[in-house]
Every structure is written in structure tokens, then in C-alpha cells.
Amino acid sequence: MIKFKGNISRHMELKIGVFIVLMLLLNFIGSQYYFRLDLTKEKRYTLSSSTLNLLSKLDDDIYVTIFLEGDLPIEYKQLQSSTKDILNEFKMASGGKLKFQFEDILADKEIKEKEAILKEMFQKGLQIERPELKPDEAPTEKYILPTGIVFYKGKEYPINLLKREFGKDIELEINSSIELLEYEIGTAIRKGIAGKEMKLAFTDGHGELSDIETADIANALSDFYSLERINLNLNDSNCYKIFAADVYNNPDREPFTILVEGLIKQLKTYSGIVIAKPTQAFSEPEKYILDQYIMQGGKAIFLVENLIAEMDSVAKYGQTISANYSHNLDDLLFNYGVKVKPNLVQDIQCHGIPAINQQTNRPGFWPWIFYPLFSAVDDNPVSKNLENVWGRYCSTLDTTARKTLKKTVLLRSSPRSRVAAHPVMISLDILKNQQNPRNFRNGNQISAVLVEGEFKSPFKYREGMQRKFDIPFSASITKNAMIVIGDGDLIRNQVSSDGKIYPLGYDRYASSQFSTPVEFANKKFFLNCVDYLCDDNNLIEVRSKEVILRLLDKGKVKNEKLYWQILNMGLPVFLILLFGIINSLYRKRRWA
Numbered sequence: 001m002i003k004f005k006g007n008i009s010r011h012m013e014l015k016i017g018v019f020i021v022l023m024l025l026l027n028f029i030g031s032q033y034y035f036r037l038d039l040t041k042e043k044r045y046t047l048s049s050s051t052l053n054l055l056s057k058l059d060d061d062i063y064v065t066i067f068l069e070g071d072l073p074i075e076y077k078q079l080q081s082s083t084k085d086i087l088n089e090f091k092m093a094s095g096g097k098l099k100f101q102f103e104d105i106l107a108d109k110e111i112k113e114k115e116a117i118l119k120e121m122f123q124k125g126l127q128i129e130r131p132e133l134k135p136d137e138a139p140t141e142k143y144i145l146p147t148g149i150v151f152y153k154g155k156e157y158p159i160n161l162l163k164r165e166f167g168k169d170i171e172l173e174i175n176s177s178i179e180l181l182e183y184e185i186g187t188a189i190r191k192g193i194a195g196k197e198m199k200l201a202f203t204d205g206h207g208e209l210s211d212i213e214t215a216d217i218a219n220a221l222s223d224f225y226s227l228e229r230i231n232l233n234l235n236d237s238n239c240y241k242i243f244a245a246d247v248y249n250n251p252d253r254e255p256f257t258i259l260v261e262g263l264i265k266q267l268k269t270y271s272g273i274v275i276a277k278p279t280q281a282f283s284e285p286e287k288y289i290l291d292q293y294i295m296q297g298g299k300a301i302f303l304v305e306n307l308i309a310e311m312d313s314v315a316k317y318g319q320t321i322s323a324n325y326s327h328n329l330d331d332l333l334f335n336y337g338v339k340v341k342p343n344l345v346q347d348i349q350c351h352g353i354p355a356i357n358q359q360t361n362r363p364g365f366w367p368w369i370f371y372p373l374f375s376a377v378d379d380n381p382v383s384k385n386l387e388n389v390w391g392r393y394c395s396t397l398d399t400t401a402r403k404t405l406k407k408t409v410l411l412r413s414s415p416r417s418r419v420a421a422h423p424v425m426i427s428l429d430i431l432k433n434q435q436n437p438r439n440f441r442n443g444n445q446i447s448a449v450l451v452e453g454e455f456k457s458p459f460k461y462r463e464g465m466q467r468k469f470d471i472p473f474s475a476s477i478t479k480n481a482m483i484v485i486g487d488g489d490l491i492r493n494q495v496s497s498d499g500k501i502y503p504l505g506y507d508r509y510a511s512s513q514f515s516t517p518v519e520f521a522n523k524k525f526f527l528n529c530v531d532y533l534c535d536d537n538n539l540i541e542v543r544s545k546e547v548i549l550r551l552l553d554k555g556k557v558k559n560e561k562l563y564w565q566i567l568n569m570g571l572p573v574f575l576i577l578l579f580g581i582i583n584s585l586y587r588k589r590r591w592a
């Protein structure tokens with residue numbers, strides 16, 4: 001027991017002793033159990049209900065290894081700390097089933113060993129970063145791995161913690177990445193436990209993008225959904241073959257009626273369908289099939305354009321003129337609250353094409369105003385915190401004033417953009433002159449929109465169409481959602497002449513030109529679209545979480561640096577001296 005002199009009683013000694021024991025006991029309990037109260041304004045450390053629901057489905061231990069470890073710049077330490085915090089929340093919510101560790105896999109490795117590790121990481125799709133250098137700093141061989149791997153039931157799923165965006169300050173990138181930590185980790189876990197009980201279908205039979213053109217996005221979607229293709233062309237023999245047995249077994253019924261009814265029933269088995277760049281007209285019965293699918297709760301994503309404009313024609317002839325598509329979906333979409341306009345977006349904020357500049361006669365990679373780069377629209381969970389999305393010959397969208405429908409813009413052009421009405425002359429001569437920003441003042445054009453609310457069938461008053469088919473007719477649906485995108489090529493991946501499939505959003509020409517991977521967020525954006533409509537876990541809502549990074553004013557810090565250094569170093573010393581002087585005078589006066 002601690003002994004005290006003076007007038008302190010033995011009762012006080014006992015109180016202090018009990019207090020010390022309690023503090024030691026609380027420290028021991030705290031080291032064994034993780035507990036924290038979330039007092040932040042934006043509740044950054046509180047997991048969403050969708051994440052909690054996801055973790056409740058774990059039926060085995062899950063292991064997470066994060067490679068963001070070692071000697072890190074201060075910005076990355078903040079990301080590391082936030083990742084540890086969120087993983088601790090995951091661990092608690094999973095009842096201890098989730099276990100995690102941080103590992104510096106490059107520590108004490110020779111150059112060849114590092115190269116082999118980095119190559120393996122890259123092949124797994126993991127991010128490799130180099131620290132940003134100040135002007136007076138020498139180049140370094142250090143690498144930063146803001147990545148991790150989730151291990152579940154013998155399989156591994158990569159995580160990239162840092163979301164890069166060209167031209168954005170690293171502190172803002174870190175903050176955006178912290179906002180998405182719960183979503184990114186949750187998505188990797190979702191891949192592990194996905195049972196693929198939900199089915200998706202790409203429509204076929206109307207000139208839609210082919211299997212090979214959508215191979216990469218289909219592969220990404222197959223991590224979560226069971227994927228199929230369905231032919232909706234009633235005049236196509238491939239469509240008829242599926243229902244040939246039904247036609248044979250019902251000789252007294254009209255084969256066409258059996259076909260329509262069969263397709264409507266078949267569509268009901270899908271949680272969502274994707275109509276990707278149709279170039280042939282849908283007939284009225286085929287539109288009726290689509291409408292009844294939507295009226296019965298089916299989710300749909302329309303990727304439609306109203307003008308034909310392909311880069312192959314421009315490359316071959318040096319120019320081309322836009323032509324009308326005849327998909328015949330305009331009236332259907334207009335009834336659902338969206339109008340696809342017959343025009344093309346031209347944007348100064350754009351991607352480029354490889355070409356020989358006819359003015360300088362130099363080969364290079366030149367800005368192409370018909371390839372707009374759509375910036376993220378941060379007021380929705382689909383496109384929030386996304387990097388640029390690459391568009392190619394996009395039509396703009398307009399929305400109708402229907403009060404029962406809510407419209408949310410997902411993609412829009414930059415403020416320095418405009419629209420070109422049909423017919424549009426597309427020529428390489430555009431590369432001869434630099435674009436004048438004064439001519440691009442009709443910006444913020446809508447190219448993708450989410451429509452939610454009450455939908456009404458355009459066939460409600462067409463009783464002749466209803467009587468043709470022996471199935472219940474749905475005139476409306478109180479609550480449903482769909483997404484319309486004015487660019488059919490948004491989900492088309494590049495394919496080499498030998499059949500090699502490149503990742504969606506990756507431009508092999510730009511990557512070759514700049515000797516570094518050039519990739520856009522098309523895949524992430526479309527996956528978010530599908531998840532928003534179809535994911536029963538509703539994990540996409542986590543993307544809306546905001547974390548406010550309260551940064552210091554760099555200019556003020558620089559100007560007032562000396563003042564704050566003196567204050568922080570001198571004030572504590574001054575206060576201690578002042579306390580010593582006052583205490584000394586007090587003791588002299590009391591005990592004199």
C-alpha cells in the first residue's frame with residue numbers, strides 16, 4: 001500500500017488504492033474487448049443495416065489481410081487508421097467471424113523478390129502506388145500497397161482501398177476512399193457469400209451488343225448474379241426454338257400467342273434485364289412483352305442511342321454523317337418519363353483518339369470531343385465518388401414532368417459542353433483546330449438517369465393488344481425503378497484482332513500511347529447501376545455515406561507556422577514556470 005505523509009487520512013489512502021485497482025482492471029478489460037462510442041457527426045464508425053445484414057449471412061470464418069503497412073506517408077497513415085477502425089467494426093458485428101491483419105509484404109525483401117511480389121499483386125488486380133514527391137525530394141524505390149485480400153472458403157477476393165482520380169489532390173482522394181471503405185470491404189465479402197440466386201439477362205435479337213463485346217461486364221456481374229441471354233425477337237427462329245415444344249403440344253392455339261406468353265413468363269424469372277444498344281426495331285408485341293415485365297416489378301436498364309455514329313467509319317473514310325437508329329423504343333421510354341434525343345454530346349472535357357494531326361502531320365493522341373468524360377454526380381449512391389466515365393457518341397436525355405416519377409441524374413456532361421443535332425458531320429478535320437471554350441456553353445447535358453416511382457403501362461387503353469394474349473394484364477405498378485443511359489457503348493469492352501478481351505473502361509490505344517494503363521470507371525458505374533436495382537442486400541446505399549475531412553488551411557499554416565511553433569513550445573513551459581512560482585509563493589506564505 002502507498003504511504004502518504006501529512007494530513008491525508010487512511011480512508012483517503014484506501015480510496016486511492018481502490019481507484020488504481022479499478023483503472024488497472026478497466027485497462028485489462030479494454031485490451032481484451034473492442035468497444036467504442038461513435039460520437040462523430042456523420043456517424044462514420046457506425047455500420048449500415050445493409051452491412052449488418054450481409055455479415056449475418058457468414059457461416060464460416062473470413063480472413064482479411066491488408067497490405068497498407070510499413071513506413072507510410074502521413075496521408076496513407078490516415079487511410080490505414082480508418083481501415084483498422086472499420087475492420088474492427090466488421091469484426092464486432094460478425095461476432096468474431098471476421099479476422100484481420102496488416103502485413104508489410106515488401107519488408108526486408110530483395111529487389112527481385114519485390115518485383116515478383118508486385119507482379120503477382122498486379123495480376124490479381126491490386127493497386128500499386130508510389131509516394132508523391134516534393135520538388136526538393138529525390139526519387140525513391142518505395143512502393144505503397146493500399147490494397148488487401150479477403151479469404152473465404154478457400155477463395156480470395158481483392159480489395160483496392162484507394163480511389164484515384166487524375167488531377168485530384170491526394171488528401172481529397174484519401175477522404176473519398178475513407179467514405180467508401182465500408183462499401184468496398186462489404187462488396188468483397190458479398191462476392192464470397194453470393195449464392196447467385198438472382199438472375200439477370202441481356203436481351204438479344206435486335207442487334208444488341210454481342211457476347212464478346214460485353215464479355216468483361218458479364219464476367220464482373222457473374223460474381224453476384226446468374227447471367228443469361230434471352231432472345232426477344234418474335235420473328236427470329238432462335239426465339240421460336242425455346243417454345244417449340246409448347247407450340248407442338250397446343251396445336252389449337254396460335255403459335256404467336258404462345259410465344260408472347262412464354263416470353264413474358266420467362267422474363268418474370270429474371271430480377272433485371274439489360275437492353276444494350278439495340279439497332280433493330282422492336283415490334284409492338286415485343287414492346288408489350290417488355291412493358292408487362294416492368295409492370296410486374298422487373299428492373300430494366302436501357303442503353304439506347306438515337307443516332308448511328310461509329311469510329312470505324314471515321315477511321316476508314318476520315319468522316320461520316322450520323323444516321324437515325326430505328327429501335328422504336330422512344331414512345332415506350334417517353335411513357336416511362338425519359339426522352340432520348342437525336343443528337344450527340346460534344347465536350348471539351350473528353351478522351352482522345354490516336355490519329356495523325358493533319359495540321360502538324362504528327363501522329364499522336366488527340367482530344368476527341370465526341371468522347372465525353374462524365375464526372376461523378378455525388379447526390380446519389382450510383383455514381384458518387386466515381387472516377388470519370390468514358391462516353392462514346394452519346395445521346396442526351398430529357399425527362400418528362402410526371403409527378404408520380406422521381407428522376408435522378410446519374411451522368412452529365414461537363415459545363416464546357418454542347419449538343420450537335422442530327423445530322424452530325426463527324427470528321428477528323430476537327431483535329432486541325434483547337435476548340436474554343438466559348439463555343440461550348442450548353443453544358444451539363446444529361447446522359448444517364450434513374451427513374452423511380454409509379455409506372456403506368458402505355459398499353460392500358462389498347463384493349464386489342466390485351467385480348468390477344470391469355471395472361472393477366474398489369475396496367476400499372478406502384479413502385480419500381482429503371483435506368484436509361486444514352487450511350488450504348490458504355491458497357492462495350494475493346495477486343496483485339498486475335499480475340500483478346502480488354503477490361504471494360506480500359507483503352508488499349510491510349511495505354512499504348514502513354515505507356516501506362518488508361519482506364520475509366522465504366523465498369524464500376526454499371527455494376528453500381530445493377531446493384532442499385534437488383535441487390536437485395538442494398539449494399540449500394542453505403543456509398544452515400546459522407547465523411548467530412550476537416551483539413552488545415554495550407555496557406556494559413558505556411559504564413560503562421562512560426563507563431564504556432566513558438567506558442568506550442570513556449571506556452572507549456574511558461575505555464576509550468578508560472579505554476580512553480582505561484583506554488584512556491586503559496587507554500588512560503590502558508591508555512592512561514
